[in-house]
Amino acid sequence: MTVDVRRAFAAEAVGSALLLATIIGSGIMAQRLAGGNVALELLGNTLSTGSILIVLILVFGPVSGAHFNPAVSLVFALKRELSINRLAVYVAAQMSGAIAGVLIAHAMFETSVFQTATNVRTGPAQWLSEMVATFGLVGTILGVLRFQPTRIAYAVGLYISAAYWFTSSTSFANPAVTVARSLSDTFAGIDPGSVPAFVIAQLIGAATALLFFAWLHRPD
Numbered sequence: 001m002t003v004d005v006r007r008a009f010a011a012e013a014v015g016s017a018l019l020l021a022t023i024i025g026s027g028i029m030a031q032r033l034a035g036g037n038v039a040l041e042l043l044g045n046t047l048s049t050g051s052i053l054i055v056l057i058l059v060f061g062p063v064s065g066a067h068f069n070p071a072v073s074l075v076f077a078l079k080r081e082l083s084i085n086r087l088a089v090y091v092a093a094q095m096s097g098a099i100a101g102v103l104i105a106h107a108m109f110e111t112s113v114f115q116t117a118t119n120v121r122t123g124p125a126q127w128l129s130e131m132v133a134t135f136g137l138v139g140t141i142l143g144v145l146r147f148q149p150t151r152i153a154y155a156v157g158l159y160i161s162a163a164y165w166f167t168s169s170t171s172f173a174n175p176a177v178t179v180a181r182s183l184s185d186t187f188a189g190i191d192p193g194s195v196p197a198f199v200i201a202q203l204i205g206a207a208t209a210l211l212f213f214a215w216l217h218r219p220d
Contacts, residue, residue, distance in 0.1 A: 009089050011064035013097035015056045019068050020101030020180050021108070022052040027187035028109045041187055042164065050161030057153035066153075069174040070094055071206040075138055078210060091176075098180035106184065117182050117189030121169060126194075127201040129169035134205030135212075136163060137173045142213040175199045 026048035027041070034040035057066040067073045073090040076082040082090070106113045137159060144155040163171030172178045172190070178199055182192045190198065 005089055008064040009093045011060040012090050012093035015060045015066060016068045016094045016097030016176060017101035018056060020098045021105045022048050023188050024102050024105035024184050024186060025108060031187045046161050046164040050157040053160055054153045054157035057156060068094055070176055071134055071202050075206055075210050094176040098176040102180045102183050115183060115185040117185045117191045119189045119191055121190045121194045126169045127197055129167035130198050130201035131205035133163045133167045133171035133173040134202040135209040138206045138209035139213055146217055172198060175202055
């Protein structure tokens with residue numbers, strides 16, 4: 001790999017690791033402090049995730065674009081703004097970084113490092129939620145990049161914070177996040193059997209957003 005590609009890989013991997021460490025770590029902390037109040041647990045998880053997304057996009061955006069999400073990278077590849085080779089590098093970085101972030105979060109909170117989630121998340125409502133969540137995320141990215149690119153970090157962080165609450169799935173909206181969260185039997189976990197349907201729903205949502213916003217933004 002060239003120096004440029006290595007730096008992009010590092011940015012996507014480290015960014016994904018920090019994102020998952022935040023999602024899992026804040027979920028564990030919220031469970032320990034909220035006294036069984038699930039609404040408070042979700043609120044703590046939401047605020048942490050939305051906040052870290054803003055920071056990570058500002059930090060790593062100039063290096064790799066700060067995708068941290070295979071569905072987002074696939075959209076840019078389909079737009080021919082990311083080569084197939086670079087797409088493969090990004091997805092590998094996102095997946096490996098996300099898994100590393102989960103393991104690091106477990107270690108920080110002195111729980112078993114290697115786990116398998118048991119939190120079943122399945123059914124038509126959850127799948128629809130993931131389609132909607134990913135459609136909205138990709139739409140946010142495409143729309144803000146086109147008209148107000150300097151505000152992308154804040155838009156993404158705010159969108160995910162909102163989507164945690166208006167979707168029944170709590171807005172995973174990211175195949176790498178979904179796979180990694182199957183390795184954590186904590187507040188933010190998802191059992192491995194629920195992962196394939198979530199990922200399919202996310203990819204459908206991303207593809208639908210790409211088509212819709214290509215039409216919406218097409219010059220007359």
